[in-house]
Amino acid sequence: MSSDTKSTDSGPDERVIEARGLGKVYSLYDRPQDRLKQMLWPRARRAGRKFAAVRGVDLDVGRGECVGVVGRNGSGKSTLLSMICGTLEPSEGELEVRGRVAPMLAIGAGFSPEFTGRENVRLNAAVLGYSDRDLSERMQRIIDFADIGEFFDQPVKRYSAGMYSRIAFAAAIAIDPEILIMDEVLAVGDEAFTRKCFARIESIREAGATIFFASHAPNLILELCDRAILMDAGECLLQADPKTVIAQHHRLMFSPKEDFEAIRGEVRRIGELPARERATAGASRTRATAAAPEEYGRYDAGLKPETTLEYGDGRARIVDVRILDPEDRPVNVLRAGRSYRYAYEVEFREDVWGVRFGMLVKLTTGFELAGQASDAPGAGLEKVAVGSSASVEFPFVARLAPGTYFANAGVLGQGVEGETYLHRVVDALMFKVLPGDSETVTGSVDLRGEEGARVRLDHDS
Known part of the structure; x- marks a missing residue:
C-alpha cells in the first residue's frame, strides 16, 4: 500500500x-x-x-x-x-x-543555545506557523508561565536544566x-x-x-485518558479503556521470556473482544467464608472483581487473598476508620533470593492510591527454599472515603536481570468502604487529625 x-x-x-x-x-x-x-x-x-x-x-x-x-x-x-x-x-x-497540530516530541527540540529565550520562542512559533501578531498576543503569557525572570532575555546555554524545561514547555503549550x-x-x-x-x-x-x-x-x-493504546514490536496490540490497557501492559512487561509470545497473543485476542467482555478476560475468584459482624463491616459473597489478572515468572504463587477484621473474620465491606489486615499466602516452587511482599490499593479507575511493602528495595528475605510457604499480613486503617476500591498482591525476588515479580495478582479483590462516624471526608483519603477541623469566627466589635 x-x-x-x-x-x-x-x-x-x-x-x-x-x-x-x-x-x-x-x-x-x-x-x-x-x-x-x-x-x-x-x-x-x-x-x-x-x-x-x-x-x-x-x-x-x-x-x-x-x-x-x-x-x-x-x-x-x-x-x-x-x-x-x-x-x-x-x-x-x-x-x-x-x-x-502542536507537537511536543522533545522538550526544547530545535532551540539554539546561542539564542535568548525570547528569540527561541519566536523561532518555535515561526516553525509552527504563527505570525508575529499571534506571538505578540501570547508572549506575555509565555513569560509568566515560564517564570524565569530576567533569564528570559539571556542565551539559553546559560540556563539550568529546570529553566530550559520551563521555557520550552511554556513556548509549546502557550498556543491554542x-x-x-x-x-x-x-x-x-x-x-x-x-x-x-x-x-x-x-x-x-x-x-x-x-x-x-x-x-x-x-x-x-x-x-x-479516555482511551489507551498498547504498542509492542511496532504493532498495536490493544486499544481499550486505560485500566484494561495498563493491566495488560504490566502483564506483558513482567512475563517470563518463555511465555512472552503466548501472552502477547492473548493480549491481541483481548483487543478483538467486544468492549463489555474485555474486563472479564482472565478473571478469577478469591475464597469466601463466613460473614463478620456489622461493627467491622461484613462479607458480601457477590462482591467479586471481574478484572483480576495474574502474571510472574512462576517461582511462587499467591493464594487466598483476603481482608481480615480484628477477630480474623474475612470482610470486603469495611467501615471507614476501622483497623484491618490485608492477608495472603505464598507458596514457593523454587529457591528464591531477595524476597519481598507487597500490596496496593487502587481506585476503580485503576489509579494507584496507596500501598505497602514488607521491605525496602534491596532488602527482604535473603533466601526462601523450594517448598516453603509464607503467610503475609499488612495491618492497615481504612482511612478512606466511602466508595469502591480494588487491591493488588505481589511477591518479588531476584532474577537474572534484577528484581522481578515471582507472582502478582492485579485486582485480587475488591472491597467497599462504608461511612464511618463522620461525613466530613472529601476526595478519596481521610486526612483528618485526631481532633478534627476547628473553625474560629471573629466578629467585628
Whole structure:
C-alpha cells in the first residue's frame, strides 16, 4: 500500500486522526559502505534488511479525546507520534490529520543555545506557523508561565536544566492547538511547575482539543485518558479503556521470556473482544467464608472483581487473598476508620533470593492510591527454599472515603536481570468502604487529625 499523508483543517467530521495500515519501515545495513552503495545505485540489489518500526496500525481518534500510548522501549510509540505530527513520512498505509497540530516530541527540540529565550520562542512559533501578531498576543503569557525572570532575555546555554524545561514547555503549550501531541514530556521541572503544566493541559482539553501522548507513567494514562493504546514490536496490540490497557501492559512487561509470545497473543485476542467482555478476560475468584459482624463491616459473597489478572515468572504463587477484621473474620465491606489486615499466602516452587511482599490499593479507575511493602528495595528475605510457604499480613486503617476500591498482591525476588515479580495478582479483590462516624471526608483519603477541623469566627466589635 502506498503511503498517503494528509493534513486538513478541522471540519464537521468528529474524527481528527485517522490511520489505516500505517507503517514505517527502515533499511538497516551491516556496513556503512552498503548504505552508500544503496544511495548511489538505488535500483541495484538491496544490501540492507528491512526493519518495521511501526506496522499495520489502524487508528481513529475523535475530537476532544485524550488518548495515551504505552509500550516498552522500542515498541514504536515515538515513531507513531512522529508520523502523526508530520515530522516523519510513513512508508505504508494512509494517515489523515484534521486540525492544527502542536507537537511536543522533545522538550526544547530545535532551540539554539546561542539564542535568548525570547528569540527561541519566536523561532518555535515561526516553525509552527504563527505570525508575529499571534506571538505578540501570547508572549506575555509565555513569560509568566515560564517564570524565569530576567533569564528570559539571556542565551539559553546559560540556563539550568529546570529553566530550559520551563521555557520550552511554556513556548509549546502557550498556543491554542486543535491537536496536542506529546512524547514523554510531562515530567518536567519541579512539582509546582509540573502541576501548572497539568492545569494548562486540562484547559487545552476543556477547550475541545484532542490530546495524544505517549508515557511510561501508568498513573498519567489512568488519570488523563479516555482511551489507551498498547504498542509492542511496532504493532498495536490493544486499544481499550486505560485500566484494561495498563493491566495488560504490566502483564506483558513482567512475563517470563518463555511465555512472552503466548501472552502477547492473548493480549491481541483481548483487543478483538467486544468492549463489555474485555474486563472479564482472565478473571478469577478469591475464597469466601463466613460473614463478620456489622461493627467491622461484613462479607458480601457477590462482591467479586471481574478484572483480576495474574502474571510472574512462576517461582511462587499467591493464594487466598483476603481482608481480615480484628477477630480474623474475612470482610470486603469495611467501615471507614476501622483497623484491618490485608492477608495472603505464598507458596514457593523454587529457591528464591531477595524476597519481598507487597500490596496496593487502587481506585476503580485503576489509579494507584496507596500501598505497602514488607521491605525496602534491596532488602527482604535473603533466601526462601523450594517448598516453603509464607503467610503475609499488612495491618492497615481504612482511612478512606466511602466508595469502591480494588487491591493488588505481589511477591518479588531476584532474577537474572534484577528484581522481578515471582507472582502478582492485579485486582485480587475488591472491597467497599462504608461511612464511618463522620461525613466530613472529601476526595478519596481521610486526612483528618485526631481532633478534627476547628473553625474560629471573629466578629467585628
